[in-house]
Amino acid sequence: MRAFLMVLLAGAPGRTVAADRAETEVWSQAMTSNSPEAYFLYLSRYPTGEFVELAVAALIRLGALGSQVTAPPPAAVAPVVPALPQPVEPVEPVDPY
Amino acid sequence: MIKAVSGRGAGAAFAIALILSACAPNVKIGAFAFYTPPAATTAREPIEITANTGRQALDIVAKTLRADGARITAKSTRHLTIEGKDTRNDRVACGTITQSAPEGRSTFAANAERAVLFDAGAPGGIKFRLVDVETRFRLTMSRPVNGVSTGALAQTHRVTIRTTTADQRKLLSSQTLTFAPGARATFDDGTVCVSSGQLRKVLAR
Numbered sequence: 001m002r003a004f005l006m007v008l009l010a011g012a013p014g015r016t017v018a019a020d021r022a023e024t025e026v027w028s029q030a031m032t033s034n035s036p037e038a039y040f041l042y043l044s045r046y047p048t049g050e051f052v053e054l055a056v057a058a059l060i061r062l063g064a065l066g067s068q069v070t071a072p073p074p075a076a077v078a079p080v081v082p083a084l085p086q087p088v089e090p091v092e093p094v095d096p097y
Numbered sequence: 098m099i100k101a102v103s104g105r106g107a108g109a110a111f112a113i114a115l116i117l118s119a120c121a122p123n124v125k126i127g128a129f130a131f132y133t134p135p136a137a138t139t140a141r142e143p144i145e146i147t148a149n150t151g152r153q154a155l156d157i158v159a160k161t162l163r164a165d166g167a168r169i170t171a172k173s174t175r176h177l178t179i180e181g182k183d184t185r186n187d188r189v190a191c192g193t194i195t196q197s198a199p200e201g202r203s204t205f206a207a208n209a210e211r212a213v214l215f216d217a218g219a220p221g222g223i224k225f226r227l228v229d230v231e232t233r234f235r236l237t238m239s240r241p242v243n244g245v246s247t248g249a250l251a252q253t254h255r256v257t258i259r260t261t262t263a264d265q266r267k268l269l270s271s272q273t274l275t276f277a278p279g280a281r282a283t284f285d286d287g288t289v290c291v292s293s294g295q296l297r298k299v300l301a302r
Contacts, residue, residue: 037200043223044198047213048205056213056223056263065221065264 027051036064124287129198129215132207134289135190141294142301144248146238151177154238154246158300165299167234177238177246183296186210188232189254190293207288208256213263220262224269229257234296250297253277256290 023046030038039055039062046052059065124132148154152174159169159179167183191207198215205212212226234252257273274282278292 040198040223041200043213044196044201044215045203047196047203048209048211052211052213059221059223060264065223 023049023051027055030055030058034058034062036062039064126194126214126287128217130194130196132192132194132287134192135291137291142297144236144250144297144300146246146248146300147244148241148246149244151238151240151246154241154248155179158236158238158248161300161302162236167296177240179236179238180234182231182233184229184231185295186228186230187295188252188293189230189256189290191228191256191288191290208290214260219269220264223263225261225263225266227257227259227261229259231255232296236300248300250300251277252292252296254282254290254292256282258284258286258288 026042026045027049030042032038036059039058042049042055043052049055056065124134126132144158146154146157148157155172155174155177159172162179162181162183163169165183166185167181169179169181171180172178186208189208193204194207194212194214195204196202196215208228208230209226210228213223214226215222216224232252232254234250236251237249238246239248240246253275254277255273255275257271259271260269261267262269270286272284272286274284274290276282276290276292278294280291282290284290
């Protein structure tokens, strides 16, 4: 019994595995939800976690980080049609008088 | 009966430990986090290597250090010295940070290589906190006496704490401090780092 308690208190490998599983679970939920709130939830619970970089990348992609300059969606941009070259007409000399 | 007394003693010790931990000086970092400095460094374990010759002792410690990720930069069998460096963050202890963000609470080691800090002043409300540690060491072994060689370890830690924006990794702050075991390095953000004694523990195993 004492040995069992010692293992529990010492933070045995089994506990680490359980912690990893919990983190993976929160990360999976964040990916499924794919919302800023879900990614912020992951970051607040696991600020040094394995998926921190991915969570921040997702927040950038969603435009949830303040300074991020988001490009307007392609549909909102009017297509730019390149101007066709105009046929050049021969210029006749003009008599100034 | 003895068991009952020891159980009560253990309970009292646990209660005292709880009270002491509650009294640990906490420093507020920003709006969402508290910082708890590291505990005082523990006693130094002696480095004793079982070997017939000084050269053999040197080879054993070199192998042990390499296996633990250290890089040996100089080795003298004449002077029985080894010099090297490693970049493991657990060579220092910098206390813990407890963060209570709106979405959840967490506690992590303040020497973590990379952590996300919630900061209302940062773009998007978060920023990165990055910690780099470089430890340089010099180990001098003695000629074995009765088959045991003892080691004298000197080391210096160089710790850099940086913060960057999360989105564009723009540098917000950076500070580097160098210190030896027994000293306490105090950073501008309140973080205190001490030698963890981990390198000595690796050799004293």
